[in-house]
Amino acid sequence: MPRADSRLRINQQDGITLIEFVDRNILDEANIQQIGEEIGELIDAAVPPQILISFSNVDHLSSAALGTLITIHNRVKSKSGKLRLANIDPQILEVFVITKLNTLFEIHDSTDSAIASFK
Amino acid sequence: MSRGDTDPARSVSAQLSDVPDEIRDFEDRFVEAAGKAGYEQASCFALRLAMEEATRNAFRHGHADLPDEPIDVAYDITPEIVTITVRDHGPGFDPTELPDPTAPENLARPHGRGVMLIRAYMTDVRFNDTGNEVTMTYRKPD
Structure with missing residues (x-):
């Protein structure tokens, strides 16, 4: 059950869990901890x-x-x-590239492309 | 162009406590002031990121043993350059000793990217000799 x-x-x-963020800014430590x-x-x-x-909702x-x-x-x-x-x-995405985390994560342009990659 | 009475100040020196709402309000005013001074969205993204990373480092590392003490933050926004100074009251650190977070052996470590991002997005980044104060400048792109 999601938290209130x-x-x-x-x-x-x-069988895929799709997650979107409510917040546009993922900066606040308490929120980040809760998300984790x-x-x-x-x-x-x-x-x-x-x-x-x-x-899609994140700035x-x-x-x-x-x-x-x-x-x-x-x-x-x-x-x-x-x-x-x-x-x-x-x-x-540039932040991921600067930190080279684009090489750690599998990143897709779209939700459809990402869903297809699970198969 | 004249500035309205509600425009946020472009030159600010303040003490900031480790309170999420207070930090967010401060960053929002800073970014709004930069936007009204003519900085485009990409610049505002960089400025918010640098401010966030520097203040976070000051609280998490500089004030690890001073949880209730505020940090000193100042910014000055001109049409061409933004200068940000963040100072904590901790013992400081040696920024040359930070491990490279992009090295293969460090890539899956969850910490240690803040200073790297500041350096990537700001035009110039300088630490004082003690390592408890960082001054960052950002020059508006041509």
Whole structure:
């Protein structure tokens, strides 16, 4: 069950957990921590986890948010799951490129492309 | 162009506490002031990121043992250059000793990207000798 104060919109589709962010700015540490905890619970609930995170609503993120995404990546990997990122604004994608995290994450242009990649 | 009474100040020196709403309001005023001074959206993205990373580092690292103490933040926005100074009251650190977060062995580590992002987005970044104050300048792109 999503939390009443959830920072996420969550949908399930064909064994894939689709996650969108409520907030346009993923900067605030308390929110980032909550996001990490919520996605962690979703990872633990799925066997194996197939997680798709869409950034379609996101204008800003910080290195703290990147850190949480890395922790999510490591957690999914430890459960032999799959993680995909999609719909990343070009400015935010540049942050991934500068930090070379575009080589760590599998990033797709669209939700459809990301969903297809799970098959 | 005259500025209205509600325009946020372009030169600010303040103490900032580790309170999320306070930090967000401060950053919002800063970015709004930059936008009204003629900085485009891409510049405002860079400025917000640098301000966020520098203040976060000051609280998380500089004030790790001073959780209730505010940090000192100042900015000055001119039509061509934005200068930001963030100072904490901690012992400082040596920025030359930070590990490269893009090295393959560090890529999956969740921390250590803040200073790198500041350097990537700002025109010039300087730390004082103690390492508890960073001054960042951003020149408006031509």
